Amino acid sequence: DAKTTQPTSMDCAEGRAANLPCNHSTISGNEYVYWYRQIHSQGPQYIIHGLKNNETNEMASLIITEDRKSSTLILPHATLRDTAVYYCIVRSHTGGFKTIFGAGTRLFVKA
Amino acid sequence: ETGVTQSPTHLIKTRGQQVTLRCSSQSGHNTVSWYQQALGQGPQFIFQYYREEENGRGNFPPRFSGLQFPNYSSELNVNALELDDSALYLCASSLRVTANTGELFFGEGSRLTVL
Numbered sequence A: 001d002a003k004t005t006q007p008t009s010m011d012c013a014e015g016r017a018a019n020l021p022c023n024h025s026t027i028s029g030n031e032y033v034y035w036y037r038q039i040h041s042q043g044p045q046y047i048i049h050g051l052k053n054n055e056t057n058e059m060a061s062l063i064i065t066e067d068r069k070s071s072t073l074i075l076p077h078a079t080l081r082d083t084a085v086y087y088c089i090v091r092s093h094t095g096g097f098k099t100i101f102g103a104g105t106r107l108f109v110k111a
Numbered sequence B: 001e002t003g004v005t006q007s008p009t010h011l012i013k014t015r016g017q018q019v020t021l022r023c024s025s026q027s028g029h030n031t032v033s034w035y036q037q038a039l040g041q042g043p044q045f046i047f048q049y050y051r052e053e054e055n056g057r058g059n060f061p062p063r064f065s066g067l068q069f070p071n072y073s074s075e076l077n078v079n080a081l082e083l084d085d086s087a088l089y090l091c092a093s094s095l096r097v098t099a100n101t102g103e104l105f106f107g108e109g110s111r112l113t114v115l
Helices: none
Strands: A009-013 A017-025 A031-038 A047-052 A061-064 A071-073 A082-091 A105-110 B004-007 B008-014 B018-023 B031-037 B044-050 B053-057 B066-067 B073-077 B087-094 B108-114
Touching: A009 A017, A009 B108, A017 A031, A017 A105, A017 B044, A031 A061, A047 A061, A047 A071, A061 B018, B004 B087, B018 B087, B018 B108, B031 B073, B044 B066
Parallel strands: A009 A105, B008 B108
Antiparallel strands: A017 A071, A031 A047, A031 A082, A061 A071, A082 A105, B004 B018, B018 B073, B031 B044, B031 B087, B044 B053, B066 B073, B087 B108
């Protein structure tokens, strides 16, 4: 599975959009981009995933660049409860059974 | 809530002891993965079980072993505990179909402290 690079930490004002970048320059054609988040003392929570098209669900939007070497997770209206560590992961859907987590980005949402 | 339950939530052991952690997967999920998360780090993949067999393993020694039962629940066993085994142990269930698709649903974890 390809590796990802994320900033260590980011701040965001409550009510504003939080844009979390992820670099995955070695991603393969069959690898998807997944995002999870982990709120303090809880297990990671799935947010969204995509292959090459932009995706949106009730939690967030995922923007993947055309060359697929980077992506951005967007929380449209961040709240204090969105303070968490956000993990960007790439994994294939065939033969790959382990989801590799990096260190993630610690997002602080401030009032 | 994900429907994945783990027990116990906290426990303390001493070096050399053995520990068993338990996980009940979300209804309908046939695959269970275990992760170790040290303080300040991301979760590290230990192994995955599918149809009661180990289906992939990370870089962990053989003293880390597991079981999956017919109802898809699972156990993680760690023998000869070391201080570095102190961590949050996370169980994740998922539904494996023809391809290994689907997101992981995590439990709240079992926090193990080894003294």
